Amino acid sequence: MFETLGITLIEFQNWLLIFIRIAVLISVLPIFSNESLDPRLKVFFAFFLSLILFKIIPYEKSLPMEFVALIFYAIKEAVVGLCIGMFTAVVFESFRFAGSQVGHLMGINMAETIDPLYSEESQVIVELFNIVAVLLILAVNGHHFFIRVIADSFVIVPLNGLQLPAELLPKFIAMLSAIVVAGIRIAAPIMILLLLIRIMVGILNKMVQEADVFSIILVLNILLGMYLLQFYWTYYATVVNELFSKYRQDILILIKMMG
Numbered sequence: 001m002f003e004t005l006g007i008t009l010i011e012f013q014n015w016l017l018i019f020i021r022i023a024v025l026i027s028v029l030p031i032f033s034n035e036s037l038d039p040r041l042k043v044f045f046a047f048f049l050s051l052i053l054f055k056i057i058p059y060e061k062s063l064p065m066e067f068v069a070l071i072f073y074a075i076k077e078a079v080v081g082l083c084i085g086m087f088t089a090v091v092f093e094s095f096r097f098a099g100s101q102v103g104h105l106m107g108i109n110m111a112e113t114i115d116p117l118y119s120e121e122s123q124v125i126v127e128l129f130n131i132v133a134v135l136l137i138l139a140v141n142g143h144h145f146f147i148r149v150i151a152d153s154f155v156i157v158p159l160n161g162l163q164l165p166a167e168l169l170p171k172f173i174a175m176l177s178a179i180v181v182a183g184i185r186i187a188a189p190i191m192i193l194l195l196l197i198r199i200m201v202g203i204l205n206k207m208v209q210e211a212d213v214f215s216i217i218l219v220l221n222i223l224l225g226m227y228l229l230q231f232y233w234t235y236y237a238t239v240v241n242e243l244f245s246k247y248r249q250d251i252l253i254l255i256k257m258m259g
Contacts, residue, residue, distance in 0.1 A: 030088060132233065193224075
């Protein structure tokens, strides 16, 4: 059957494994896994990207014909795609974490909207931070880098070449902790200023107890928070650029550890 299509069974098996890794990676990669995108478009993208990579990457010249063995190979490819995609998704979680902290201090986390990226309820400030981060990464051709990572992963971790060394988990945990610290660093300027404002309001309320200062604290936090955000985006862009540069190094280290 495959000979009539101009390919051999071995070539079809290798293409199928390539397609599985790419499809799983895209299903969790933040920019490409947006739920607002048509699923058929994602399958279309994974299909043609796998066809292109099949022609330029080395692949196994012999694979087992048994169905069970091929399923085992497919699971290994899915694990590679899942590891790369999940690490990238966690990087974007640092932006969401920063937005969540700022929104909490501003007191507008009660205003929720449906997040098309994760199909769940999400705060408005979280969405703002996440969208701005995505636009900044796209502006520096981050989507090109993601596609390059997909292609390089087949060279560093060839088909059926997955290894899971013992030091992989500690390294992954260290990367995750660094991302959490980065999220706190992103939100730090706004958080510190809003906390100082709350302390000042608390002191004022103690000094002038007749004035019901806390009745206006919610509105004051929102207005001051929105005002501070006007001067915040330059700093935010700088930190996002630094975090993305560090991610570009860490993701290659992670892939090499699996190769």
